[in-house]
Amino acid sequence: MRPSPLLFLLLLSAAAVPAELRISLCECDSPPFVEFDVRGNRPRGGLIKDIGDQVARQMGYTPRYVVLSRKRMDLALTRGDTDLNCFFNPGWTALADQLEWTEETVPQIERLLMPAEAARRVHGLDDLHGLRLGLIHGFHYPTLEPLIAAGQIVPVYERDHLSNFRLLERGAVDAVVSADLQIAHYLHGRDKGAPVAVADFVLSSTPTYCVVPKASPIDAAAVQRAVHTLREQGVFDRLLNQYRGPHLRAPARTESP
Structure with a gap:
């Protein structure tokens, strides 16, 4: 049996839409890291969202942002309820061994x-x-x-x-x-x-990374390749400079804990 023209068009349309990448954001983040709409539940901009958009685009995915409280973030990541977070550090979680870590994105x-x-x-x-x-x-x-x-x-x-x-x-x-x-x-x-x-x-100065839960179906190696490519292209540095603007000059020194 030959598929109907309508069914063929529907299948073709579905194939053309990239799969979603569920990216977690913390509701505790403030501008310019994340800027939320007036209701506070939908990100409309900010550095962390820009990084997520770039990584998703590099991988051929459509980003879908999941806004969570800081207390729910770890659980959502380790259960695979979200696929990615691109502003994370091992010192901020007790569950670092349940996550796959890329190279550094931004400090x-x-x-x-x-x-x-x-x-x-x-x-x-x-x-x-x-x-x-x-x-x-x-x-x-x-x-x-x-x-x-x-x-x-x-x-x-x-x-x-x-x-x-x-x-x-x-x-x-x-x-x-x-x-x-x-x-x-x-x-x-x-x-x-x-x-x-x-x-x-x-x-x-604390490095941050993209993390992929080991429970997620997303290929962590593919995320690492995307992050590496974007870093080599200078995308993260350009984003940092954009948000720093003209108000901050380079410091003379960095303290160590």
């Missing part, structure tokens, strides 16, 4: 934003003694933890980076610790207030 770099006059005097950890630093509840700060334990700096915890930037504007903290991209995003939208500047050193 997460933490720096200090503070009043401009003070920033000119800060060049390393020794210059932070006695300062009140805006930090985030639940985040780990290996470089700062010895100073906190010794009482050499005063941590002031908030729920998110925007709240910390507001503390800085009010003078309630002496500096804010944040990812360089979040600082750049804040500075881009800031049009008034006392002068602020980024201290001339990196507090921490």
Whole structure:
């Protein structure tokens, strides 16, 4: 029996549509890492989404984003409920052995934003003694933890980076610790207030990777090839430079934990 023309067209159309790649995003991520729509459940842009789009396109897939809380992220990955996450680090999960890891995509770099006059005097950890630093509840700060334990700096915890930037504007903290991209995003939208500047050193630099659950049907080797190709083409560096913009210059040094 010959298939009907309608059935043939339907089969042809289905074959032309790339398969979906389920990519997880954390609802805890803020701009410019992820930008959500007004309802907060659909990503419309941001660095992590851009990386996922590029990897999916390189592999010939259509990306479908699954927005999860941080607590649900590990379970969804290890059960294979999602196929990919492209902003992950082994130190952020207790289940690293259940995931396949690619080579590095982009680093997460933490720096200090503070009043401009003070920033000119800060060049390393020794210059932070006695300062009140805006930090985030639940985040780990290996470089700062010895100073906190010794009482050499005063941590002031908030729920998110925007709240910390507001503390800085009010003078309630002496500096804010944040990812360089979040600082750049804040500075881009800031049009008034006392002068602020980024201290001339990196507090921490953490590599991030794409991960594929071992429970996922997606070929981890294919993801690695896609990441390697994009890295060789300079795609990740261009994305970083796009989101950093003109507000951040290269630091003089990087601290080690």
